[in-house]
Amino acid sequence: xxxxxxxxxxxxxxxxxxxVEIFIKAWPQGGPxxxxxxxxxxxxxxxxxxxxxxxxxxxxxxxxxxxxxxxWTAYLEAKxxxWTxYLEAKxxxWTAYLEAKxxxFCEAWIIxxxxxxxxxSEVTV
Numbered sequence: 637x638x639x640x641x642x643x644x645x646x647x648x649x650x651x652x653x654x655x656v657e658i659f660i661k662a663w664p665q666g667g668p669x670x671x672x673x674x675x676x677x678x679x680x681x682x683x684x685x686x687x688x689x690x691x692x693x694x695x696x697x698x699x700x701x702x703x704x705x706x707x708w709t710a711y712l713e714a715k716x717x718x719w720t721x722y723l724e725a726k727x728x729x730w731t732a733y734l735e736a737k738x739x740x741f742c743e744a745w746i747i748x749x750x751x752x753x754x755x756x757s758e759v760t761v
Contacts, residue, residue, distance in 0.1 A: 639668070
């Protein structure tokens with residue numbers, strides 16, 4: 637038999653009002669802990685880490701931590717790689733933008749201050 641989580645249980649453990657309201661909208665009478673419901677909870681923005689800390693026993697919490705540690709490490713590594721790629725792309729784009737600004741300013745300057753070539757006593761614009 638699967639034990640249900642209810643708004644009353646969440647409130648008794650000190651859940652914040654916003655999280656309880658989200659929970660009640662999805663499961664007005666409470667709901668069983670199933671993979672499907674846990675995935676729905678994640679999609680709804682419910683904090684499963686809080687739930688794990690507050691609703692699981694110490695041995696179950698340890699198992700949860702061990703089970704999520706590898707995925708967390710993989711996420712951090714992927715995020716670091718993506719961040720590095722982003723910073724490199726941003727730097728390249730920023731450099732191109734600055735070069736375009738320099739070129740645009742120089743060309744606009746010439747509109748106001750045409751280059752004059754002097755040839756003997758003659759000035760050419």
